[in-house]
Amino acid sequence: MNAPAVTVRRRLRPGVYELGDARGTLALAAPPDTAVLGTLSPGARTALRALGGRETTEDELAADATNPAERAALLTALDRGWVIRTLHAGGHDLCTTVPFGPRRPHGPAPAPGRPRALSRFARVRRDGDDIILESPLADSRIVVHHGDVLRVLHDPEPAARSGAAAAAVAGELAAEGFLVDREAEEADFTALQWAPHELDFHVRSRAGRRTRAAGTGFGGTRWAKGRFAPLPERRPPYPGRVLALPAADLDRAARTDPSLTRVLEDRRSHRRHGTADPLTRDRLGEFLFRTARARRRDGEGPPVGRPYPCGGGLYEMEVYVAAGQVRGVPRDFYHYDPHDHALVATGAPPRTVDRLLRDADAATGGAGRPQALLVLAARFGRLMWKYEAMGYALVLKHVGVVQQVMYSVATAMGLAPCALGSGDIDLFARATGCDPVEESSVGEFCLGSLP
Template identity: 40%
Template sequence: MTRADHRYALRTGVTCLTVPGGAVLLNPPHNEKLTGLTAPQSAALKTLNRGPATGTELGAESDSVAPLLDRLADAGWLQVTVRDGDRDLYTLRPFATPRARTAAGAARPLSKFTVIHRDSEGLVLEHPASWCDLRIHDPRLLALAAGADPAELGLPEHLSSQLAADLAWGGFTADPAAESGDFTTRSWSAPDLWFHRRSTLGSRTVTWDGFGPTKWAKDEFPQLPAQRPAYPGAPIALPVPDLESLRTGDPSLTAVLEDRRSCRAFDDAHPVTLDRLAELLYRTARTRAVESTPDGDELPSRPYPSGGSVHELELYPVARNVEGLAPGMYHYDSFEHVLRPVADADSPAVQRLLRTTTATLADAAEPQLLLLISARAGRVMWSYESVAYANTLKHVGVLMQTLYLAATAMGLGAVAQGFSDTAAFTTATGVDELEECNVGSIVIGTPAG
């Protein structure tokens, strides 16, 4: 329903080319030709080209303009701000082709996937599967998050009905019974679906603006150095394996791929040794070289791949039963190939980190050695927008596989965990979680039997 006091604007990215009696709406790869326009319709489009305008300013009282505005809004060419007199309530901002409107039914609560959050422009209501965002201007609408019926917000009946209809049209509301009764919908959690849609190309993201390796921070913040600042403890030198001998003595790639298994039972009477740990770290995670770009960026090279060669991952061995190494938590300095002490073995945080593995290991045993993987988030987030954390998790995956295969070639047992205690990691390291966070863990040891 077109209303004289609502405000209309061309959707972001849309260009309107007007010619006598017609116009072309462009938003690559989409376009729409408008022909046979009346003089009031042409005038309304020219006004929209100059910027946002109310229905009155666009001539919505004309019999021809109101249907045109409704048609363009329903097709997603316009963003519409619904107003109560001169007070802005909300704005529908399309970023894809809208779904067809359906007959208005009873007001429904917000979907479990709908999120209200603040961004640089204010408050916004979003749904990962929607074709639009609903920008909130009136704080009364926040009551929706608490389950308020739109009719209870103190709005005139026609606006309350329009809000309920727009929420349903945008896919922001849902039948709770349907969301919990359907396996496909119920199986997705809100964070998982949001993460999936926000870190991939799709209807919301169709260009590389604000997506991918934009180096958005380049002109505002310095890039973090490739080498992590050293922990203060005295370093423990690690032996360097003979890679040339390993090239000929190792089992074949096919053999280690076929022989790789997750090992959940370990021989504590014959624990992994410091030399074996050193070899595993050297073969999988050492920094082989660092390339400096003309812009001053540092791009390390390691045995596993990393998007943009940023290599934000760090390894923290937590030793409980490692021959030749005192129990405790260490950091592997991949540049110097040394271990640096981080936390004592009797630290409550270290004990918690070890206990989290008991759900993974046979007979609720504790590990000989736990390798924690952390991410220095700024290394990847300095360059990447929207996909930074997704890239980090992909990096964790390739490092996990590298550790698995090297451990198999060495005759060691390994089992990755699908979780770890991120709070205990933060406590043990004393590092702000937003600067460096735990993103993976894998147990290493001498296999039983």
């Protein structure tokens, strides 16, 4: 990368427009952001209009009769997130910086002589025909046009000694927050508290300028409509044995349950279960009926929801039961059919069932294997057919909703509930034969009798 010179082409990013008032003051706007440029000369106004219509070099701006000081001030203001910048050298484009909006402070660029490195939050991916460099901490994404840019990413330290092009690329990456002071980043708690994938997930699953600038939809766009058929609400059945469960007597429960206030105040996580009087098939059936069944008006007709709220009313969540010590339910791994209110064996190997129960024991600090481990799984396509960019975030919200309902019902029934913090997606795949990208475990919940 030893090109003798580097040129920068600029154009206003899409959605930016010019505002003016009677006094001749100009501003740029791209709601919700604005930037006041002040009163510009006729030449500077001409240059600004040129930037709105095509890519323009600094030499071309100079031809618009702007004086050097005014031109430099205008470019400084525009480079704070209002223009798309492309670096060009040696007859080819190097990279293009596409801002999401006005640049915000992201820490100082690496000082001369300080060790610099690619930020631990940066990642490279393909988007269509483009190679994209992005970071949840950056206010822009960089489109990589030439392989030499990737060499700067791999070894940024010698970049300044490799010619003007490499130095320009390194400067651009540092200015946008992709090359950082390595020692400073590794000593910053605010940055270290985030795993890169968690911070990336956070910023991408919330509305904001990144989602607006991505050029894709966000929310319930039904993006797959017309391309793919939506998944049916009812999951295809497993071929294993079926255990019918008794329905709950909701009228009796309404008379005998403690009040909602009492339930919420008494709710506790109970990690140990009573061995003398274990959970029974009837009690498990009542619990599942009250927390996860497909409800129907007067017990007939199409389903009208379940006992917990769900975004879009799509109900992507499935409940599985690893029965360890449930009287009347053979030890096995079952899918709960919310439509027929029954347990259906998935055909899981006994060793896999045992491992699921042992892992739950370890997750509770060795309190003992649960009498029943309820595994919440999501059929992702059921929800993601409609929701764009935020689908998985919504799945995790539903996990919390379902677990809160389970805690409340278990408390009202005098059972021992305990939600777990994590589970093993590979074990779930072995227990069900599901493709983890189509359906996978997303939450776990232990249930048993009180000791």
